[in-house]
Amino acid sequence: MFWKKKPKYETTQVTDDNFNELVGKSEIPVLLDFYANWCGPCKVLGPIIDELAQEYEGRALVAKVNTEVNPKLSAYFKIKSIPTLMFIHNGQLVERFQGLIPKPNLAEILDEYINLDLADSDNNS
Numbered sequence: 001m002f003w004k005k006k007p008k009y010e011t012t013q014v015t016d017d018n019f020n021e022l023v024g025k026s027e028i029p030v031l032l033d034f035y036a037n038w039c040g041p042c043k044v045l046g047p048i049i050d051e052l053a054q055e056y057e058g059r060a061l062v063a064k065v066n067t068e069v070n071p072k073l074s075a076y077f078k079i080k081s082i083p084t085l086m087f088i089h090n091g092q093l094v095e096r097f098q099g100l101i102p103k104p105n106l107a108e109i110l111d112e113y114i115n116l117d118l119a120d121s122d123n124n125s
Contacts, residue, residue, distance in 0.1 A: 011053040012063040016072040022061065023088060029060045029113035030088040031106065034079050036068050041100050042083045048103045052110070060110050089113045 014022055014032060023030050033049045035042035046064075053062035067074040067082055077086065077093075087095040087109060095109065 011050050012061065014063045014065045014070075014073070016070045019073055022063065024091060026061050026088070026091075028058075029110060029117065030086075031060060031062045031110060032086045032088065033062075033064045034067050034074065034077070034084040034086070035064060035082055036066065039082050045083050045100055048106070052103065052106060055107075056110055056114075059114050062110075087113065089116070 012022065023032070031049075031052065033042075033045065035046065049062060049064060056062055065073055067079055073079075077084075081098050083099065085097045085101060085106070086093055094113070
């Protein structure tokens with residue numbers, strides 16, 4: 001073959017059952033993508049979320065929440081339209097967006113929260 005297909009990165013799936021463990025106890029910034037398989041814009045955003053999850057592994061948790069199979073989380077966060085993106089920092093919801101957001105903008109926001117954590121750890125040293 002002339003090309004090698006990149007192996008697909010498995011982005012973390014947050015569920016009703018593992019939310020507290022993965023997100024609630026996270027010590028790094030979190031970006032959640034609320035999506036559904038039938039949603040056109042979600043299909044466009046999905047690969048971007050996968051790339052960010054791989055690029056920010058260890059520095060931020062970038063994960064997906066399927067609204068169809070996680071009704072408790074969808075109800076708790078009052079998801080009215082998808083895709084909905086949420087940034088959680090230090091256990092608090094800090095930003096929420098609906099619709100498609102370009103990858104550079106999402107990366108910029110993640111970097112901002114990562115840098116806040118780095119500044120906090122420098123001040124505590």
